[in-house]
Amino acid sequence: MQAWQVHELGEPGEVMRLADVARPTPGEGQILLKVRAANVNFPDALMCRGQYQVRPPLPFTPGVEICGETEDGRRVIANPALPHGGFAEYALADARALLPAPDALDDAEAAALHIGYQTGWFGLHRRAGLEAGETLLVHAAAGGVGSAAVQLGKAAGATVIGVVGGAGKAAVARELGCDVVVDRREQDVVAAVKEATGGRGADVVYDPVGGPAYAQSAKAVAFEGRIVVVGFASGTIPSPALNHALVKNYSILGLHWGLYNTKNPKLVQHCHEQLTELAARGAIKPLVSERVPLAGAATAVQRVADGVTTGRVAVLPALQNGAAA
CATH class of the missing domain: 3.40.50.720 (NAD(P)-binding Rossmann-like Domain)
Structure with missing residues (x-):
């Protein structure tokens, strides 16, 4: 599969490299997800720079927020288990922390509902x-x-x-x-x-x-x-x-x-239920300003780091040259 990897710390546009790597193997309690959409977050840039509170071992794949698909076809929202992040065709996640993707939102919007809206x-x-x-x-x-x-x-x-x-x-x-x-x-x-x-x-x-x-x-x-x-x-x-x-x-x-994921995960689930209800009645709808193919991930992370984007930029591995594969 294709995945972006960071082998040394620095600016995202300089240190992220697209490579052919083996699919990650789930550990105990983990699940393999096909990435349908991965949203770019500011922490992705901070991790590339080594400035985030979470410092995955090198090399790692950035991407902390995805809408993915399970082997049995369920569409879910997840925070990938680093170092196997979301800017790849497949990612790993904690099986117990998966959240159902709202039917009212497409893949990019569903991925964007998680970190920013929960926060x-x-x-x-x-x-x-x-x-x-x-x-x-x-x-x-x-x-x-x-x-x-x-x-x-x-x-x-x-x-x-x-x-x-x-x-x-x-x-x-x-x-x-x-x-x-x-x-x-x-x-x-x-x-x-x-x-x-x-x-x-x-x-x-x-x-x-x-x-x-x-x-x-x-x-x-x-x-x-x-x-x-x-x-x-x-x-x-x-x-x-x-x-x-x-x-x-x-x-x-x-x-x-x-911290709520470890201190009180039931509150995270409750919050997701509230957000799903708000999305269903159209009260909230994540602003996805750009949808880019996997090949554009490094540039997208750099642009978010530079503060020149609005809303969320979504990386969709199924896109090829801007069109659905």
Whole structure:
């Protein structure tokens, strides 16, 4: 089979190599899946660089989120068992952690329902307790993680303010349903949020960016607001001023979704049931901006790393030169 492999650490576009390799052999509790779609996530780029909390042994195949097919024909969602990741024709996964792919979504959309939407659901509902009528501020609202939070926020009855970088991403955020869109390249984010909320600020801030975005979050959060720290796509991990949180009465909430898979996997299953129901009634639908063949995976990962994509980029091994094989 064909699979992308990383033999040395560095930029994805430089260290990912497409090779002919043997199909992986399932270990105890694992299952072999035919990859129908694999979505590109920022952690894929971080793993290529050796900067992610999970560091698979070299050589490894990136790809942490797939829609796959079992030998008996079931369409499932899975997080591949590294080092045998999803940017390949076949991948391995924990047989107990498979989730049924929703009928309402195609392969690329189904794969995209997993990490980003699970993270959004846990962040907004489990951690922040978002309520209908509240205001939600989402950084990087046109990206893969942010776009999921926007849709989940709207489904929960919140007013959603999306922060983006550039006119093209602003248009995407509006199409996703943002009530207010702030272009950080053209506008003062804090002033724009205060103006949109009558000076009150956002009740919940969803931040997968860190760095300067977190500083804006602390200034734009409302009294008794909640800032959900999801990641650091900016590359900078901020150092919160705890005296500021004390004086302004807001909470800083961390979210590591992967921990729920080991600490409380039943919650992951419950979340998937909620997401499947939302997808069935059209309340959420993953934004898949590009679908590329397996040969385009390295370029796709590099583009996500460079922050020039919107929504999710899906790698479909069945595509050949952009057309279904």
